[in-house]
Amino acid sequence: NAGVTQTPKFRILKIGQSMTLQCTQDMNHNYMYWYRQDPGMGLKLIYYSVGAGITDKGEVPNGYNVSRSTTEDFPLRLELAAPSQTSVYFCAIRPPGQTLDEQFFGPGTRLTVL
């Protein structure tokens, strides 16, 4: 998975609990992304970052927060988990300066909120 590590692989949360999904890359790429994948819906962009200290909202940011204190790490935070956040979450990276290059994806975190 192209140097992108995601932890945990699986997690079950109760409604209202919080958690952080971790994403770490060892390729020194500036661009990082968080997607969620719901069945039959494709991937939706939650948040993205173009470099350390810079983050921006994607298509479905509500209920999530991110931070980017280092180039390597881009954690995704769920503060008050809701059943609607049950999904598979993917982190992705892209090389800097190559706007037409492909993204590389991590293996994903499967989250269930009960």
Place this chain on the structure above:
Amino acid sequence: AQSVAQPEDQVNVAEGNPLTVKCTYSVSGNPYLFWYVQYPNRGLQFLLKYITGDNLVKGSYGFEAEFNKSQTSFHLKKPSALVSDSALYFCAVRDYTDKLIFGTGTRLQVFP
């Protein structure tokens, strides 16, 4: 708004036969199109992309895609399907803000 459509939820093909997975797009300006594959319990893997130039793009694992501007299509093809090609395939377009917009995916099932 930029978008892609994958009209088929599932495509079934016999091993050894040619396969096609369809994708149509809607963009303003030049389209930058991508195909990704997802194997079970894995992240997406890049297959190929169209940026400019030759309308027939060759990618990984023997796949190719044909860009057709008049039909606004970017269909994924392979001359001879393998059982191991069975997976979920996503078409994507890069929008004007430099983010990827994904289709809903097509499940390819190749039967022995």
